[in-house]
Each structure stands twice: as structure tokens, then as C-alpha cells.
Amino acid sequence: xxxxxxxxxxxVNGPPRTVERFFEFSMLGMxxxxxxxxxxxxxxxxxTAALTLxxxxxxxxxxxxxxxxxxxxxxxxxxxxSFMAFYPLxxxxxxxxxxPATVHFIFFxxxxxxxxxxxxxxxxxxxxLAVLELLAAAILSTNLSxxxxxxxxxxxxxASFTSGEVRASTQRPRIVVRGGLxxxxxxxxxxxxxxxxxxxxxxxxxxxxxxRTARAAMxxxxxxxxxxxxxxxxxxxxQIGEIKQSSAPVMHIRKYTGEGMLDVRxxxxxxxxxxxxxxxxxxxxxxxxxxxxxxxxxxxxxxxVRRGERVAYRVQLSEIAPxxxxxxxxxxxxxxxxxxxxLTRGGSLRVSGIATSGLKxxxxxxxxxxxxxxxxxPESLPPFERDDLLLLPDKLDVRIPRLAREIIEGSTAGxxxxxxxxxxxxxxxxxxxxxxxxxxxxxxxxxxxNFLFERRKGYCEYFASAMAVMLRTVGIPSRVVTGFxxxxxxxxxxxQVVRASDAHSWVEAWIPxxxxxxxxxxxxxPGASQSxxxxxxSLFFDAAEQFWQDWIMSYDLDRQIVLASRVQQSSxxxxxxxxxxxxxxLTGAARSSADYAPRAAAAMFVAIVAVLxxxxxxxxxxxxxxxxxxxxxxxxxxxxxxxxRRMLGLLERRGIQKPxxxxxxxxxxxxxxxxxxxxxxxxxSAYVEFRFGGKRDAAPRIVELLNQLERM
Numbered sequence: 001x002x003x004x005x006x007x008x009x010x011x012v013n014g015p016p017r018t019v020e021r022f023f024e025f026s027m028l029g030m031x032x033x034x035x036x037x038x039x040x041x042x043x044x045x046x047x048t049a050a051l052t053l054x055x056x057x058x059x060x061x062x063x064x065x066x067x068x069x070x071x072x073x074x075x076x077x078x079x080x081x082s083f084m085a086f087y088p089l090x091x092x093x094x095x096x097x098x099x100p101a102t103v104h105f106i107f108f109x110x111x112x113x114x115x116x117x118x119x120x121x122x123x124x125x126x127x128x129l130a131v132l133e134l135l136a137a138a139i140l141s142t143n144l145s146x147x148x149x150x151x152x153x154x155x156x157x158x159a160s161f162t163s164g165e166v167r168a169s170t171q172r173p174r175i176v177v178r179g180g181l182x183x184x185x186x187x188x189x190x191x192x193x194x195x196x197x198x199x200x201x202x203x204x205x206x207x208x209x210x211x212r213t214a215r216a217a218m219x220x221x222x223x224x225x226x227x228x229x230x231x232x233x234x235x236x237x238x239q240i241g242e243i244k245q246s247s248a249p250v251m252h253i254r255k256y257t258g259e260g261m262l263d264v265r266x267x268x269x270x271x272x273x274x275x276x277x278x279x280x281x282x283x284x285x286x287x288x289x290x291x292x293x294x295x296x297x298x299x300x301x302x303x304x305v306r307r308g309e310r311v312a313y314r315v316q317l318s319e320i321a322p323x324x325x326x327x328x329x330x331x332x333x334x335x336x337x338x339x340x341x342x343l344t345r346g347g348s349l350r351v352s353g354i355a356t357s358g359l360k361x362x363x364x365x366x367x368x369x370x371x372x373x374x375x376x377x378p379e380s381l382p383p384f385e386r387d388d389l390l391l392l393p394d395k396l397d398v399r400i401p402r403l404a405r406e407i408i409e410g411s412t413a414g415x416x417x418x419x420x421x422x423x424x425x426x427x428x429x430x431x432x433x434x435x436x437x438x439x440x441x442x443x444x445x446x447x448x449x450n451f452l453f454e455r456r457k458g459y460c461e462y463f464a465s466a467m468a469v470m471l472r473t474v475g476i477p478s479r480v481v482t483g484f485x486x487x488x489x490x491x492x493x494x495x496q497v498v499r500a501s502d503a504h505s506w507v508e509a510w511i512p513x514x515x516x517x518x519x520x521x522x523x524x525x526p527g528a529s530q531s532x533x534x535x536x537x538s539l540f541f542d543a544a545e546q547f548w549q550d551w552i553m554s555y556d557l558d559r560q561i562v563l564a565s566r567v568q569q570s571s572x573x574x575x576x577x578x579x580x581x582x583x584x585x586l587t588g589a590a591r592s593s594a595d596y597a598p599r600a601a602a603a604m605f606v607a608i609v610a611v612l613x614x615x616x617x618x619x620x621x622x623x624x625x626x627x628x629x630x631x632x633x634x635x636x637x638x639x640x641x642x643x644x645r646r647m648l649g650l651l652e653r654r655g656i657q658k659p660x661x662x663x664x665x666x667x668x669x670x671x672x673x674x675x676x677x678x679x680x681x682x683x684x685s686a687y688v689e690f691r692f693g694g695k696r697d698a699a700p701r702i703v704e705l706l707n708q709l710e711r712m
Contacts, residue, residue, distance in 0.1 A: 034133025
């Protein structure tokens with residue numbers, strides 16, 4: 001006799017929609033946290049980034065019920081096989097490197113899995129891919145943003161694993177009624193322990209170990225990340241304007257004497273040749289300067305011309321800094337941990353063959369007073385160098401030299417000296433042209449003529465290029481210099497921060513008897529000022545980033561030993577000998593453990609994988625052992641449930657699902673008459689004999705029938 005309708009158990013075909021939606025959103029949060037961590041590291045190309053972001057967004061809409069898209073398994077398999085065939089082409093001809101091609105392949109598989117995930121196994125693969133994403137972000141990223149994505153990842157990971165446990169418990173309503181609720185606290189407790197251990201292990205590995213140890217390892221396999229263009233041997237008109245759109249820090253500077261900011265220009269590269277669209281230096285001609293063992297280099301070739309103030313400072317370059325080194329005024333001495341320096345014909349210094357990420361150097365410069373009388377008048381320019389600095393583009397607009405003559409003739413300074421001519425052109429550009437960071441909507445044949453006679457506004461490199469070319473038309477050698485303006489002083493850290501938005505170009509002209517003289521024809525940026533709140537917030541963010549670089553990225557073994565020695569000296573002063581002993585033990589442990597850092601990182605990775613895949617592996621091993629016992633006829637009556645579930649799983653793969661309200665015998669009778677129905681009937685009969693009749697000899701027969709069903 002059946003139960004009344006009011007007391008009949010509900011027909012549950014899966015987890016409630018609320019639980020399913022929360023689980024999917026949590027898992028997508030894990031994937032998004034790892035994705036953005038890798039994206040902001042600078043190693044992910046834009047097509048791969050755009051495709052992955054589109055897949056995550058589409059799956060989010062699908063989880064919210066706004067979009068219904070179902071990709072057939074055959075289509076996904078075909079796409080995966082097609083990309084496997086494309087992988088060699090990507091490796092040899094497109095990416096031309098193993099790691100970028102492999103990243104493309106992994107992210108393409110991630111996109112497919114995100115769009116086609118349906119089963120619990122698919123979701124487990126997605127969780128594993130999310131962990132691999134975060135590991136990649138920990139290895140590739142060196143800025144503070146990784147810490148934020150790590151926090152989000154841990155939040156979404158806890159939500160995903162806990163909601164996944166609830167979701168799994170709702171998928172088996174019959175088990176929950178009989179005994180699942182009794183096991184629920186134990187399972188949730190074990191899950192909590194695993195999550196706790198996993199979070200501690202992952203935090204230690206990702207937050208303290210990987211960001212510091214990965215840089216040297218990845219330099220051998222990963223191509224150099226994005227560097228600022230325009231500070232090497234070439235700059236195209238428009239590049240500096242693109243750089244100024246970013247507020248990323250490029251370098252930090254700190255004076256050795258006094259406090260406050262160095263209000264100077266940070267000189268980078270001087271470019272002498274111009275073809276109408278780009279400034280460049282012909283390759284070759286650099287002077288190689290070996291760096292001695294004490295890392296100290298005295299630049300005798302940079303002799304002073306005028307009196308000036310001597311300043312000493314320390315520069316710390318960021319990961320996007322170019323190979324060029326930046327200095328204030330005329331640099332006289334530099335201390336740098338590099339094997340060799342290169343002095344270019346334009347007087348700039350650069351490094352080669354080493355990673356500039358995190359590069360630090362000390363320097364001493366003289367800030368010459370260019371308006372003072374030279375005490376050591378320089379020698380004249382060599383004829384060949386003077387000719388190079390007077391070269392003009394082949395197709396120079398005839399209006400440009402005419403404008404230069406009109407400016408000089410109309411100036412009150414007249415034609416008294418080359419310096420007066422230069423000052424008149426500088427003043428004219430600053431007063432009659434506007435400053436804007438808006439890029440040209442389309443390329444123009446002659447960008448310099450377009451700036452001077454049509455648009456009449458631009459940014460620094462247009463002003464500098466216009467002045468340098470006009471000076472050459474009147475016989476004054478000149479060149480364009482790229483570098484940075486002074487930046488902003490951060491009182492929270494005591495460091496002066498120079499950002500990409502501080503990129504700047506100016507002019508150096510050769511004035512007889514004075515040597516190279518600096519001119520800046522660019523007017524002030526009317527939109528450069530920002531609100532007090534934004535300025536203060538940027539200083540706080542910069543202080544946090546500086547803390548990350550100093551105490552996470554750069555907190556190596558040497559700094560640990562220095563800190564330990566200071567604590568040891570302090571403990572002697574207050575006679576805390578036990579602290580001295582502890583510090584000595586920690587110092588020795590730090591020295592001895594330095595060689596084991598790669599092994600420790602590998603062990604942490606294995607531990608994370610074990611936490612994620614360990615429970616599933618244990619369940620699989622236990623199931624295999626029980627099946628072996630059943631084949632020998634040594635099983636218990638309770639093992640019949642395991643075999644019956646296996647049969648139901650095989651039927652679900654063929655699209656046949658048992659309703660939870662049918663008994664096993666009823667289910668076998670209502671199956672359609674196919675080649676499967678007799679096998680299911682025999683298996684159900686053997687299951688009833690084993691489960692309720694206690695006949696152990698039925699177990700081997702059930703196993704054999706299951707093997708037949710699996711082969712069909």
C-alpha cells in the first residue's frame with residue numbers, strides 16, 4: 001500500500017537550484033581570481049586573455065539563468081583535438097617558444113571545460129585548473145595585486161568546497177534518509193581540516209616562497225615581460241603619449257642626505273636621428289664599461305662644464321623599467337650589481353643581459369647650473385658628429401624652416417646667439433600650442449607638420465621634436481632626450497615615486513662655449529592636477545606596494561641574516577641570552593635551509609595536489625579493494641549497494657536514470673525491451689540475493705555482469 005500523497009517523499013533529481021548556482025558562482029570566482037592574477041602579471045597575450053574572459057563571462061550568464069547554451073561533447077572533443085593539431089604550428093611558427101604555446105593550449109582547454117562542465121568530475125578538473133592558475137600567478141606576478149587575488153581565491157575556494165559538499169549531499173536523497181545525515185558532520189569536519197591545512201600550506205607557499213624564488217627560475221624559461229618602449233634606441237611619435245596613459249610605478253628614488261624630493265628631470269636616452277616619424281640611434285658605437293668587483297664605476301668621460309650641486313641617491317627600478325638607467329643631472333659615479341655597463345653616444349647608460357626587474361643602483365650626480373658661466377668651456381663638436389646632429393628628414397615640410405626663421409626674427413632676443421635663438425623657439429612653442437594626451441584618431445603622413453600647422457596641440461614628444469627640427473634648420477645641433485619628470489615624494493615611505501605617467505621628452509642643443517644645454521618647450525599639462533583624496537590614496541597604494549617589494553619580494557636570505565644580527569645585538573644590550581640563542585639557531589637554520597627551498601616548494605605543491613585529489617584517490621582505492629574481495633566471494637551483504645550503484649552509473653552514461661521512488665525490482669521491470677534489459681534484470685536478481693538473501697556466491701556473478709554491461 002502506497003504512502004499518502006502528503007507524506008510521500010519529494011522527487012529530488014538533483015541539488016536545489018540555489019545550491020547549484022552558489023556552487024557555480026564560487027567556482028567561477030576561483031577561476032576568475034587566478035585568471036586576473038596571471039593577466040596582471042603581463043605574460044598573457046591579449047587574444048588568450050580576451051577568449052578566457054569571454055568564456056568566464058558567458059558561463060556566469062549561464063549560471064545566472066540568463067543564457068542557455070549547451071555545447072555537445074563531440075563538438076568540444078573536436079575542438080580540443082583541433083587545437084592539439086594546431087599546437088605544433090603555434091610552437092614553431094606563431095609563439096616560437098615552448099612556454100607561450102603551452103599557456104595557449106592550457107587556457108584553450110580551460111575555456112572548453114568552463115563552457116562544457118556538467119558532471120562532478122568536470123567541476124573537479126576546473127578546481128584543479130583554478131589552483132594551477134593561482135600557482136602560475138604566484139610565479140609570474142611580482143606586485144601587490146597578487147596578494148589581493150590570493151585573498152579572493154581563498155574566499156571563493158572555501159565557498160566552493162563547502163557548497164560542493166552540500167551539493168554532493170543533496171544528490172543522493174536515499175542515502176541521506178538512511179544514514180547520510182549521521183556521516184555529514186564527520187565529512188564536513190574532515191573537509192574543514194583539509195581546508196585549514198590547505199590554506200596554511202598554500203598561503204605559506206604562494207605568499208612567502210614562490211614570489212621570491214620564482215623570478216630567477218622563470219628567467220630561463222619565460223621571455224621578458226612588457227618593458228616601456230621609447231627609452232632604448234628608438235621612439236616613434238606617439239609612443240610617449242601612450243606610456244603616459246598608465247600610472248604604473250617605474251622607479252623609486254631616495255636621497256642619501258636630507259629629506260624631500262629631488263625636483264629634477266631623470267635623463268634616459270638621447271636620440272640623434274630623425275626620419276620624420278621616429279627618433280633613433282644607429283646601432284653600434286656603444287662603449288663597454290666593465291664593472292669591477294666592488295660594483296663601483298667612476299665615469300671620467302662625463303666631465304663637468306659648470307658649477308653645480310652634488311647629490312647622492314638610490315634608484316630602484318620596477319619590473320616594467322627599460323634597460324636604460326636614469327640619472328639626475330650629470331652622473332659622476334655609480335654603484336650597481338651588474339657585470340658590465342654600456343655608454344651610448346648620446347651619453348646614456350644601459351645594462352644588457354640581466355633582468356632589470358628589481359634592479360637597484362646608487363649614484364652621485366652634479367646638478368649643473370646651466371645659466372652660470374662655464375668654468376671649463378667644452379671643446380667644439382667633432383665635424384662628423386655635428387653633421388649627424390644637423391641632419392633633417394628627406395621630405396621635410398617647407399613650412400617648418402620658414403616658421404623657425406619667423407620665430408627667431410620676431411623675437412626681441414634677435415640673432416645674438418644660438419642660446420637666444422633656442423630660447424625664442426622654446427618660448428614660442430610653450431605659449432602658442434596646447435598640451436593634450438589625446439592620441440591621434442588615425443595615422444597622418446607627416447605627424448610633425450600636422451602638429452605645427454593643423455592640430456596645434458600634442459604632448460611632450462611633439463613639442464621636443466618640433467623644437468629639435470627647427471633648431472637644425474637654423475644650424476644648431478640638437479637631439480631629443482627621453483626620460484621622466486621628477487615624480488612625487490611619498491612621506492609615508494621616504495621614497496620618491498616616478499610613474500609611467502611622468503614620462504617626458506625634452507631637447508638638448510649644442511651651444512658653443514656652453515656645451516649641451518637643456519630646453520623644455522612643452523607647456524604644463526592643465527589636467528595633471530588630481531584631487532587631494534586621489535593623491536593621498538595613490539600614496540597609500542604606493543606605500544603598500546613598496547612594503548611588498550621590500551619585505552616580500554626582496555626579503556632574501558641576506559636580509560634575514562642582517563635582521564637576525566640586529567636582534568642578536570639588541571638582546572645582548574638587555575641581556576636576553578635566550579633570544580640570542582634563538583636568533584643564532586634561526587640564523588643557522590636559514591643558512592642551511594636555503595639549499596632546500598626548491599625541494600620545499602615542490603613538497604608544498606605535492607601537498608596541495610594531495611589535499612585536492614587525495615579523498616577521491618582514497619575512495620577509488622577502497623572501491624577497487626572491495627571489488628577484488630567480491631570477486632573472491634569474500635564480500636559482505638552491505639557491499640551489494642556498491643555494486644548496484646556502479647550499475648546505475650553505467651546506465652546513466654547511456655541516458656538511463658533510475659527514479660528514486662522505484663525499487664530495484666520495479667526499475668528492472670519498467671526498462672524498455674533492449675539488449676540491456678535482460679542483463680539489468682539478471683544483475684538486479686543477483687543483487688537482491690546478495691543484499692537481502694545473504695548469498696555471498698552471488699557477488700562474483702554481479703561483478704561479471706557489470707563487466708559485461710561495461711563492455712556493451
